[in-house]
Amino acid sequence: MSTIQASARGIAWQRRRRAFALAWADYRSSVPGMIGLVTLVAFVLMALLAPVISDGSELRAVNTTNNPVWATPGDFPPLGTDNLGRSIWAQLVFGARISLLVGLAATAIAIVIGAIVGIVAGFFGGIPSGVLMRVTEWFLVIPFLPLAIVLATVLGPSIVNIVFVIGITSWPGTARLVRAQVLTLKERLYVDRSRALGAGGGHLMTRHVLPNVSPLILANTTLTVPIAILSETTLSFLGLGDPTRASWGKMLDEAFAAGALTRNAWWYYLPPGVCILIVVMAFVLCGQALEEILDPRLRERRRR
């Protein structure tokens, strides 16, 4: 019995590995997808190597009293200084850490909630499903930014809270998508077969439904991260981010408050925005490439 089980699992794994290899080959053939992926790897490296490629002490105004203020990139390479003499480059590089971290962590929360709600609501019909979908619809209807602002204000500005706020407001789209997929999956023959062999709800959900919705969840994750990053930017710009850590949104907030616009200090307000633009675009490119691989309808459209 155990050998049969092991080999059955082995076959399943083999099949999944093969599917993954095929998907990766498909992904590699997508030029926009590869551009997005390479860009993201570059930004992740930038965030990881922040203390190596910049001087973290330049982030705090107490250490920069000897620096010129509002120095142009020419006078203070590579990117000049702000109104307090802090290095823009150091802020940008360390800000990448917070912006990416918040984007990824918030997305992780959103995806976990969305996937669980979607699978449970799709798998069990009746009252639990009805209640879950009501809650989901409620979160979809509530204007996102005001809700996030209100939550962040009440909870207080900190990095944990901002992750929580963005995560808790970003899951309903995923939940709806996953539920729709689960509704079609649970009618498949292999689910019936497994149920006929005596499998319970937990086994069916984790062994049959989850593996089959996970590609969809992956594509959805890649498209949720950019939204989370943009949300972090807006919330930080409104002063709801962590006051002690640089992020791209906080840089824009401080640039605006310090009057970088009226004195046209482009080296202050351009870099964070350009970074956000590039990272968001890269995630969208990756997400679209994944979607095309996973959705045969889109693929057909691409190849025709």
Place this chain on the structure above:
Amino acid sequence: MSARFVAGKALASLVTLAFVLVFNYFLFRVVAGDPVANLFRGRNLSDSQKEQLRQQFGLDGSQVEQFFRYLEQTVTLNFGRSYTSNEPVMSEIASRAWPTIALVGVSAILSALIGVLLGVIAAWNRGRKSDYAATSFTMTTYSMPDFWLGMLLLVFFAVVLGWFPVGGLSDPNTPDEGLAYVLDVAWHMFLPALTLTLAYLGEYTLIMRSSLLDTMREDYLVLARAKGLRDVVVRNRHAVPNAMLPVITLVAINLGFVLSGAIAVETIYSWPGLGLLTYQALTGPDLPLLQGLFLVFSASVIVFNFVADLAYAYLDPRVRYA
């Protein structure tokens, strides 16, 4: 449309609204803790002074008592008084509503019109340069924070070129009435409206494009062409009207976001609407004002979602018989 369908949708909207009311109370009165203690943190207040302040803000009594008082007040549109200005929250919101409605309303209409136009051009020329240009343009505007786009436009057109004012609703030297005032407000509104139009446009372009691409595969378009109709007629009479359905729903949904849609952009241009009011309420924070704004924002979205549902069902019979 059957009365039952309308009643069902109306009931669902009411349930959502009730949900918002309860959530709002829970958030501001339970999670936020004691507002008096928060507001006057670090100041030396005697217990009797605190008690008096609580009474003044309607914060005395048990949670249950407070909850019912809150319900009663909210239903009668009494949102309490602002902590900072001591004005009734409702009158503050009412006086700030029209600049937002004007700004975001104009931007919503313009972005829908231009976005649909771009979407049609992109879909009809799929795979050609104009399609590529339209989709990359919309993807770029989608990928940047709207307020950063506002910053760029502000620096270029107001600071560098000096063509437009850097912010505000009107020039203090212009009289507050007549045509001169309207023109002055329009002149001040140009840059924020341009920002929001560009920011919203992408959504419409993408939806219109994909909807039209789906429609273009339909048999009746092949028939229209086979009849020998000109390309323009096929597009404008047969394809576009049928592809407009999702766009109309999106317009209705986005109208609900008119009130809350421009918080960061209004801040950049110091446009004295509800968005700037929200930003100002954050410093403090002015909880009653924030609470009132949140209720008004949510209610407007819920109402327009209801309208969107009805519009969709009216336009697409498949929905109401599903």
